[in-house]
Amino acid sequence: MSNLQEIKKRRTFAIISHPDAGKTTLTEKLLLFGGAIQTAGAVKSNKIKKTATSDFMEIEKQRGISVATSVMTFEYKDLLINILDTPGHKDFAEDTYRTLTAVDSVILVVDCVKGVEEQTERLMEVCRMRNTPVIVFINKLDREGQNPFELLDELESKLNIRVRPLTWPINIGANFKGVYSLYEQMLYFFKINKTKIEADVAKVNLEDEKLEELLGERDANQLTEDVELVEGVYDAFSEEAYQKGQLAPVFFGSAINNFGIKELLDTFCEISPIPQPRPTDVREVEPTEPKFTGFVFKIHANLDPRHRDRIAFLRICSGKFERGKFYKHVRLGKDVRFSSPFTFMASDKSVMDEGFPGDVVGLYDTGNFKIGDTLTEGEALQFSGIPSFSPEIFKELINMDPMKSKQLEKGIQQLTDEGVAQLFTLDLGNRKIVGTVGELQFDVIQYRLEHEYGAKCRWVPMNISRACWLTADDKPAMDQFVRLKGNQIAYDKDRNPVFLAESEWMIRMNRENNPAIHFHFTSEFKTEMAL
Numbered sequence: 181m182s183n184l185q186e187i188k189k190r191r192t193f194a195i196i197s198h199p200d201a202g203k204t205t206l207t208e209k210l211l212l213f214g215g216a217i218q219t220a221g222a223v224k225s226n227k228i229k230k231t232a233t234s235d236f237m238e239i240e241k242q243r244g245i246s247v248a249t250s251v252m253t254f255e256y257k258d259l260l261i262n263i264l265d266t267p268g269h270k271d272f273a274e275d276t277y278r279t280l281t282a283v284d285s286v287i288l289v290v291d292c293v294k295g296v297e298e299q300t301e302r303l304m305e306v307c308r309m310r311n312t313p314v315i316v317f318i319n320k321l322d323r324e325g326q327n328p329f330e331l332l333d334e335l336e337s338k339l340n341i342r343v344r345p346l347t348w349p350i351n352i353g354a355n356f357k358g359v360y361s362l363y364e365q366m367l368y369f370f371k372i373n374k375t376k377i378e379a380d381v382a383k384v385n386l387e388d389e390k391l392e393e394l395l396g397e398r399d400a401n402q403l404t405e406d407v408e409l410v411e412g413v414y415d416a417f418s419e420e421a422y423q424k425g426q427l428a429p430v431f432f433g434s435a436i437n438n439f440g441i442k443e444l445l446d447t448f449c450e451i452s453p454i455p456q457p458r459p460t461d462v463r464e465v466e467p468t469e470p471k472f473t474g475f476v477f478k479i480h481a482n483l484d485p486r487h488r489d490r491i492a493f494l495r496i497c498s499g500k501f502e503r504g505k506f507y508k509h510v511r512l513g514k515d516v517r518f519s520s521p522f523t524f525m526a527s528d529k530s531v532m533d534e535g536f537p538g539d540v541v542g543l544y545d546t547g548n549f550k551i552g553d554t555l556t557e558g559e560a561l562q563f564s565g566i567p568s569f570s571p572e573i574f575k576e577l578i579n580m581d582p583m584k585s586k587q588l589e590k591g592i593q594q595l596t597d598e599g600v601a602q603l604f605t606l607d608l609g610n611r612k613i614v615g616t617v618g619e620l621q622f623d624v625i626q627y628r629l630e631h632e633y634g635a636k637c638r639w640v641p642m643n644i645s646r647a648c649w650l651t652a653d654d655k656p657a658m659d660q661f662v663r664l665k666g667n668q669i670a671y672d673k674d675r676n677p678v679f680l681a682e683s684e685w686m687i688r689m690n691r692e693n694n695p696a697i698h699f700h701f702t703s704e705f706k707t708e709m710a711l
């Protein structure tokens with residue numbers, strides 16, 4: 181098969197949702213439909229159980245499970261589908277953001293009872309930054325949820341994207357009868373059904389007399405009215421607008437009952453984008469280019485102290501990846517090769533001899549990689565679009581054992597390379613400030629520093645709520661600002677200056693008073709902070 185055929189065969193996407201909306205259930209059902217697993221329950225949830233929040237080792241153990249489900253590959257209708265898993269837990273949101281840089285599209289799961297929740301909004305913000313195409317699956321229609329029109333309005337207003345329903349529900353909750361496919365003109369009947377895969381269907385259009393027979397007069401009339409309204413209110417579905425990330429098709433269903441999944445998967449296969457070009461610091465890389473390139477978007481530590489290796493997940497962006505071949509590690513400027521790269525087929529880990537754009541390769545790593553690292557066949561380019569976002573909680577790292585400061589230094593460098601947290605350094609006194617999105621990471625870091633590096637630390641909370649990256653065209657203005665702000669300026673791992681602010685008000689005030697300085701929301705400086 182040619183490289184182009186291999187590329188056209190691949191679809192790489194992530195399922196995202198607020199915790200509990202049904203991401204794990206939907207993932208499992210897609211694998212069932214794809215024949216990758218035979219029974220429900222085969223996919224271990226990587227969901228971090230609520231009871232475990234104080235026991236982070238338990239959480240890490242559960243996170244360990246997620247290595248096995250980090251990438252799930254299956255074949256369906258001659259396509260090779262890669263689902264990239266994302267942790268649901270809020271404290272690991274950064275992991276999810278980074279995984280979103282490695283996909284070509286996403287399926288967003290929304291709970292029809294809860295509507296758009298906080299985590300959904302944040303994840304969608306990240307998708308919108310990159311114009312990632314989104315399909316929405318409104319789940320749990322067997323529950324007494326909100327009115328579908330209201331749900332769609334909420335999606336549009338809170339997620340800042342146009343939507344277009346492709347199926348329409350007939351009632352909701354206890355009276356839920358199924359969905360009408362607007363493009364197939366087909367009724368899919370709902371039954372509580374946790375095991376069987378296919379729903380009962382009837383091919384009827386809205387003028388068909390059988391509609392009333394099948395649904396009863398009231399529901400048939402309601403459906404006809406609703407569909408008229410949908411067709412009147414929403415523009416026709418445009419595949420092009422979807423692929424540009426401007427329009428999200430919407431499906432309704434019930435993942436636990438295997439309902440609405442097949443339509444979702446079939447449509448996904450038809451419309452979802454093939455592996456896309458990716459930006460680098462020098463040019464855009466096309467998947468069809470003959471030479472191999474790829475970048476690391478996730479690093480997972482092995483917590484077993486006897487095997488200190490880590491697994492780096494690399495997304496292939498162009499060319500062909502081959503086992504045992506030397507590639508250039510651009511940041512380190514050295515050649516590296518991998519004797520046992522692996523992939524995940526039907527949820528088994530197996531050695532990957534060759535891989536193509538869209539594929540994700542697992543690479544054993546002994547500390548050579550950090551997030552965003554690029555491998556090429558020699559060209560000096562660095563993939564971009566893998567920004568850091570501002571952490572929310574900041575604490576100073578205090579060394580508790582002066583004899584072990586080297587170990588502490590190395591440990592915190594490596595852990596932050598993995599993306600566990602972000603490290604900021606104050607020039608004065610070389611003080612180290614660690615920023616995270618959740619309290620959990622502080623426990624994890626403290627534990628790992630002690631057990632993996634033999635270094636003891638404690639944390640001092642800091643009155644900081646936001647970090648923003650600074651740039652200025654006017655260097656003297658920047659130097660002056662940095663001098664004036666003293667301990668409010670720290671440096672990230674790449675020595676970029678960062679303003680550590682107590683509040684958004686503080687950022688606003690500083691921005692007003694210092695028009696020559698630009699305050700950025702992410703480390704890639706594309707998005708100026710909107711406050």
Ligand code: G4P
Pocket residue numbers: 197198199200201202203204205206225227268319320321322323433434435436437
């Ligand atoms: P997540 O990965 O997004 O966090 O969600 P997950 O799939 O784990 O689903 C969260 C809960 O919602 C689970 O129940 C799951 O069974 C339930 N669920 C998923 N889809 C549907 C649906 O279509 N209808 C209804 N009524 N429930 C659904 P749980 O009680 O938290 O877990 P479990 O004991 O059932 O596994």
